[in-house]
Amino acid sequence: MWANINILWEAPGFLVDLLANGLLIGSIFALAAFGMALVWGVMNIINIVQGEYVMLGGFVTFYLVQAGIPPLFGVPVAAAVLFILGWGMYRVVIHRVVDKDMFISILATFGISILLAQLTNELFGSDVRTVEAGLDTLQFLDGMVSISEIKLLAFVLTLTIGLTLWLFLKRSRLGQAIRATAQNPRAARILGIDTDRVFAATYALNAALCGAAGALVVMAWAIHPYIGLPYTVRSFMIVVTAGLGNIGGVVVAGLGLGALENLAGFVLGAEFQIAFVFTLMVVILVLRNLLLRRQRKYLK
Amino acid sequence: MQTKPVWVKSLSGLFLGLGLAMTAPLQAAETITLGAAVSLTGKYSTAGNHTKKGYDLAVKLINDGGGVNVGGKKYQIAVKYYDDESTPARGAQLAERLIKQDGVKFLLGPYSSGLTKAIAPVTEKYGVPMVEANGASRSLFNKGYRYLFAVLSTSEQYLQSAVDLVAEVAKSNGRPLSSVKVAGVFENDPFSQDIRAGVIDDISRLGLKLVIDDKLPPDLNDMAATLTKVKALKPDLLVVSGHSKGATLAIRQLSEMKVNVPMLAMTHCESAKIHKTFPGKSDYTLCATQWAETMSYRDDVFGSAGDFAKTFEAAYDYVPPYQAAESSAAVLVFADAFTRAGSFDPVKVRDALAATDMQTFYGFVKFDATGKNIAKPMALRQIQGGKYVVVAPVDKAAGELQHPIPTWDKR
Numbered sequence: 001m002w003a004n005i006n007i008l009w010e011a012p013g014f015l016v017d018l019l020a021n022g023l024l025i026g027s028i029f030a031l032a033a034f035g036m037a038l039v040w041g042v043m044n045i046i047n048i049v050q051g052e053y054v055m056l057g058g059f060v061t062f063y064l065v066q067a068g069i070p071p072l073f074g075v076p077v078a079a080a081v082l083f084i085l086g087w088g089m090y091r092v093v094i095h096r097v098v099d100k101d102m103f104i105s106i107l108a109t110f111g112i113s114i115l116l117a118q119l120t121n122e123l124f125g126s127d128v129r130t131v132e133a134g135l136d137t138l139q140f141l142d143g144m145v146s147i148s149e150i151k152l153l154a155f156v157l158t159l160t161i162g163l164t165l166w167l168f169l170k171r172s173r174l175g176q177a178i179r180a181t182a183q184n185p186r187a188a189r190i191l192g193i194d195t196d197r198v199f200a201a202t203y204a205l206n207a208a209l210c211g212a213a214g215a216l217v218v219m220a221w222a223i224h225p226y227i228g229l230p231y232t233v234r235s236f237m238i239v240v241t242a243g244l245g246n247i248g249g250v251v252v253a254g255l256g257l258g259a260l261e262n263l264a265g266f267v268l269g270a271e272f273q274i275a276f277v278f279t280l281m282v283v284i285l286v287l288r289n290l291l292l293r294r295q296r297k298y299l300k
Numbered sequence: 301m302q303t304k305p306v307w308v309k310s311l312s313g314l315f316l317g318l319g320l321a322m323t324a325p326l327q328a329a330e331t332i333t334l335g336a337a338v339s340l341t342g343k344y345s346t347a348g349n350h351t352k353k354g355y356d357l358a359v360k361l362i363n364d365g366g367g368v369n370v371g372g373k374k375y376q377i378a379v380k381y382y383d384d385e386s387t388p389a390r391g392a393q394l395a396e397r398l399i400k401q402d403g404v405k406f407l408l409g410p411y412s413s414g415l416t417k418a419i420a421p422v423t424e425k426y427g428v429p430m431v432e433a434n435g436a437s438r439s440l441f442n443k444g445y446r447y448l449f450a451v452l453s454t455s456e457q458y459l460q461s462a463v464d465l466v467a468e469v470a471k472s473n474g475r476p477l478s479s480v481k482v483a484g485v486f487e488n489d490p491f492s493q494d495i496r497a498g499v500i501d502d503i504s505r506l507g508l509k510l511v512i513d514d515k516l517p518p519d520l521n522d523m524a525a526t527l528t529k530v531k532a533l534k535p536d537l538l539v540v541s542g543h544s545k546g547a548t549l550a551i552r553q554l555s556e557m558k559v560n561v562p563m564l565a566m567t568h569c570e571s572a573k574i575h576k577t578f579p580g581k582s583d584y585t586l587c588a589t590q591w592a593e594t595m596s597y598r599d600d601v602f603g604s605a606g607d608f609a610k611t612f613e614a615a616y617d618y619v620p621p622y623q624a625a626e627s628s629a630a631v632l633v634f635a636d637a638f639t640r641a642g643s644f645d646p647v648k649v650r651d652a653l654a655a656t657d658m659q660t661f662y663g664f665v666k667f668d669a670t671g672k673n674i675a676k677p678m679a680l681r682q683i684q685g686g687k688y689v690v691v692a693p694v695d696k697a698a699g700e701l702q703h704p705i706p707t708w709d710k711r
Contacts, residue, residue, distance in 0.1 A: 007532045014532050021524050021557075126343060128544040128572060130552055137556055144531070148556040220556075221521050222548045230519045265525030271488055271515035273525065 004267045013144030018266050019259050024151035026258020027158040028220065030251050032213040032231050033238040034165060035206025041245030042182040042202045043098050048109040049089075050235045051228025052116040053207045057082055057214020058223035059120060062129045071133045071219055075157070078211040086207025090200045098199055113228060120225040130222040154216040158251065161209065166247045178202055182245060230274070237281045240288065331376045332368070332644060334634065335404035337394035337419065339411045342386025347623050348411040351434055353616055354627025355379055355408055361601050361611070368635045371642045377635065384410055388418035395422040404428070405646050408630055409450075411623070413437035413491065420448050429650045431633050433626035438494050441670040449653050449671045451629045451662065453678045455491055456498025458588040459539045461678050461692050462565030463502040465586070466537040469563070469703055483512035483535035483561075485526050485550070487542035495541045495567065511535050516542050523553045531559050540566040547572035555581040555708065562704030565680065570621065575683050584705040586680045590622040591662050592690045594698040595679065601632055602661040629662035 008015045032054050039047045060081045061074030069077075093112060097105040135149035169175040180188040181198045189195050213231075217223060238257055242249030260280065265273035336355060339348030359377045367374040380402055384391040391410050398404040399422070407423055409416055409432020416435025420443070423430040429447045436455040440448065463482065470480045482503055486496040493515075503510050511533045514526045530538055538561040540550040547568045554564070555578065569575070569587035593609035602608040608628065612620035633656055638644065641652035657666045663676035680692040682702060689699035 004529070007529070011532060014528055017528050017531075018525065021528070025522065025524065121343075125346075128548045130548050130577060132578070137558055139558060143558060146557045150556075217521075222545060222552065224545065227521060230521065262522075262525050265522075266528055269514055270485070270520065270523070270526050271517060273522075274517040274519050 001267060001269075004269075008266075011144065013141040014266075015263075016141065017145040018262050020145060020147055021151070022259030022262030023255045024147065024155050024258070025220075025262060026255040027151075027155040027251075028213055028216050029231070029234045029238060029258055030254025031154070031158045031161060031216070032210050033235040033242075033250050033254055034162065034247065035209040036235040037239045037242060037245055037247065037250050038178070038202050039206045040239055042178055043094075043199055044102060045094065045098065045105040045109065046102065046236065047203075047206065048106060048232055049113045049116065049228075050206075050210055051231035051233075052113045052120075053082055053086070053210030054214040054217060054231045055120065055223055055225065055228045056085070056116065057211030058129070058218035058227075059124060059214075060211065061215040061218050062131055062223070065131045071131050072153075074131070074215040074219070075212050078215040079208040080211075082211025082214075083204045083208035086204035087200055089207070090203040094203055095196065095199065113232070117225050117228055124225070126225055128222050128224045129218065131218045133219040148220070150216070150219050154220065157212070157216070158254075161212070162247055162251050169247070174198070174201060179245075233281070234277065237277065237284065240281070241284050330373065331378050332370075332406075332638070333378045333380055333402075333404055334406045334408050334631075335380050335382075335395075335398035335402060336408040337382045337384040337391050337398065337410050337415070339386040339415065340381075340383040342384075344386040344411050344415075347434070347621075348384075348386070350621050350623040351411045351627045352381065353612075354433070354620070354624035355631055357612055357615055357624075358601070358628035358631035360615075362631065362635055365601065368638050370638050370644065375638070377631070379408065380404060384415060386412075386415075388414050391415045392418040392422050395419040399423070399426045399428055405644060406430075406634060406649065408627075408634070409433055409435055413440060413455075416440055416448075420445050423447050427646055427650075429637075429646055429653055431630045431653065433630040434623060436494075437490060438497070439490070441672045445671060447650055449633070449656075449667050449673075451633055451660075451665055451673050451676075452590050452626045453676055454672050455494035456501065457678045458495045458498065458567050459541060459565055459678075460498045460502045461588065461680050462537060462539055462563070462586055463499055463506065463508065465565075465680065465692050465701070466563055467506045467508060469701075470536070477507045478509065480508045480537075481511045481533065481535040482508050482537045482539065483530050483533065484510065485512070485514045485516060485523065485538070485540045485542065485546070487546055488515040488517050489543075492541045492543070492546075492567075499539055516546065521545070521549070523549050524557065527553050527557050527559050530561065531557070535561060537561070537563040537565065540564070541568070544568050544572035547574055548577065551578045551582050551585065558708040560705070560707040564705060569681075569683070570688075575686050575688070579686050580711070582683050583685065583711075584702055585683045586691070587683065587688065589679050589681050589688075590676075591625045592622075592679055592681055592688065592698075593620070593625075594690055595663070595696045597659060597661050597663050597696075599632060599658075599660045601635075602628070605661045608661045625662050629660045629665065632660045632662075633658070633665055 036050050039045050057078035060078040064074050065071050097108045133150045137146050137148045139146050177193045177198050181195050185195050238253040241253040264276035338352050363376050367376045382394040407430040411434045413435040416432050424445050424447050431449045433451050438454045438456050486492040512529050547566050551574050565586035567588050574582040593605050595605045598604040637652040641648040665673050666675035668674045677693050681688040682691045691697050691701040
């Protein structure tokens with residue numbers, strides 16, 4: 001560990017590399033977490049399927065590329081396909097658990113996540129898949145810092161989507177309906193908002209955002225049917241840190257998590273990278289609870 | 301009920317007759333039955349089917365050549381298969397069933413270390429010799445099993461040849477071995493950790509320096525942190541073992557982060573298909589393999605390694621993966637042991653197996669006291685222009701090692 005810190009001390013260029021790469025990685029985590037923040041905030045559902053939607057977005061992109069379509073089209077197409085899937089999932093399962101106890105919705109989405117992972121494995125096999133986006137890498141500081149353009153693209157895309165989402169929630173009619181429903185579904189219903197449609201739209205939007213993230217994951221790393229859970233866990237963490245429905249907070253928390261995780265992987269060794277994520281989650285949950293207790297609230 | 305037309309009946313009668321006529325001589329000759337529980341469904345089904353085809357092909361060729369000569373009499377070989385569904389518990393049950401219910405006295409191994417680990421205690425309990433070809437974990441060979449024999453190289457040897465190679469290169473360049481730096485990235489699962497143990501043994505035996513020793517959690521989908529370390533410490537050799545995901549991520553991120561290493565060795569290149577997914581970028585990578593069809597081993601049943609590949613492709617329409625080759629070799633080893641034992645007494649066959657010293661198209665086979673094959677080295681193939689070329693061991697090499705790997709700005 002000290003040897004690793006020493007490297008960073010002697011060649012701070014690598015620290016820049018770690019943090020820059022970490023921030024870019026974090027942007028993809030943030031993209032997958034936007035939807036969770038929405039669904040959690042609006043529908044009071046912790047969506048465990050999050051990671052599977054990311055994985056499916058990756059598969060959609062992979063098969064598009066197999067069919068000869070340029071990889072970058074995968075981002076909108078995966079989002080569209082996942083939007084439809086999300087809408088369908090709402091109509092079949094999720095609408096039954098919206099008003100129920102949170103435990104039931106966790107159980108239901110956990111079930112869907114297992115089902116989707118297994119189905120993908122059955123249908124497409126367990127091979128690891130990846131897509132070459134055909135983009136290059138930018139190098140700085142004598143090659144010490146290297147930033148791949150695909151991750152840069154992910155970063156820009158996340159910020160753009162975040163901003164659009166924020167504007168959408170603030171300005172558009174559906175956005176306002178979503179916010180109204182989040183505040184008080186019953187009151188919203190009395191005022192003539194079709195909350196069922198709002199829920200469906202929110203859930204489908206979440207799946208679409210995950211799909212876009214998945215398209216980026218398959219271009220930046222690799223996917224296989226069981227890759228989902230780590231993305232769910234990270235999304236959960238980001239949302240817990242940021243607070244429900246807080247789009248700006250999700251971006252900041254996502255970037256922070258990416259940077260810290262990458263740094264931890266370097267300093268503590270890769271074997272502690274995931275352990276670090278979980279430990280951080282516990283720390284954040286405890287801290288949040290303490291902060292909330294001051295206001296006589298508690299973490300739900 | 302509608303009866304079938306007369307011509308259908310007569311035709312089916314004809315086929316039945318033909319079938320009987322064809323099987324008749326087989327039934328006349330004596331048959332020795334081997335048992336095997338193989339993963340024909342479940343997560344290992346792809347490799348399990350390679351295994352079964354390997355067994356079947358060897359059995360067919362031996363039988364076509366007249367069978368095995370045991371005590372002056374010719375015997376045909378048959379294999380009784382069960383599907384273990386890729387689950388260890390089922391494998392153990394089926395082994396018990398093969399031995400107790402079906403009366404099988406000799407077993408061929410299943411696919412994977414996990415399944416072999418489940419079956420070995422059963423064969424040991426009943427004193428049934430098992431020759432296996434697909435369980436490489438070294439934990440199979442420190443339990444004192446007497447009836448377990450493995451024709452393949454065990455997992456700790458997978459990347460040792462790469463460590464040897466980097467040492468050789470350093471020696472020929474006149475560099476002291478203590479200045480040679482090795483970086484290792486291994487997934488945190490039993491198989492990859494076996495490989496790590498072998499690499500570390502070899503590093504300390506040769507007096508090299510291990511500068512990175514990272515264990516990737518199976519959940520982790522990113523090597524960025526480790527590769528930044530590689531960039532900083534500039535090792536002479538980077539070894540990666542993390543199944544298909546590790547191989548894919550390594551090539552993807554090495555090329556993306558422009559990390560330069562003079563030598564890169566890994567496992568699972570073939571199953572990750574890195575030569576196809578990353579054409580050009582995967583070049584110069586050294587890949588550990590049990591066997592390659594260009595190697596110069598040979599035997600009387602199949603001929604050379606290349607002949608085996610041709611026979612296999614003619615029968616099954618695809619290039620044989622090494623899982624199929626080693627499975628065929630296991631049958632050859634059994635046949636050889638039967639002949640030398642001159643009987644089907646399990647104890648005599650077991651002793652004959654222990655004394656095996658033969659060459660097959662797959663390589664030399666000679667077991668040590670723990671039952672693992674110590675006569676066959678692992679081979680290293682380098683991807684050169686998108687093709688796999690054997691570069692080590694040197695006497696079996698089909699091409700020259702391309703070293704060092706040019707830096708990314710020159711590729």
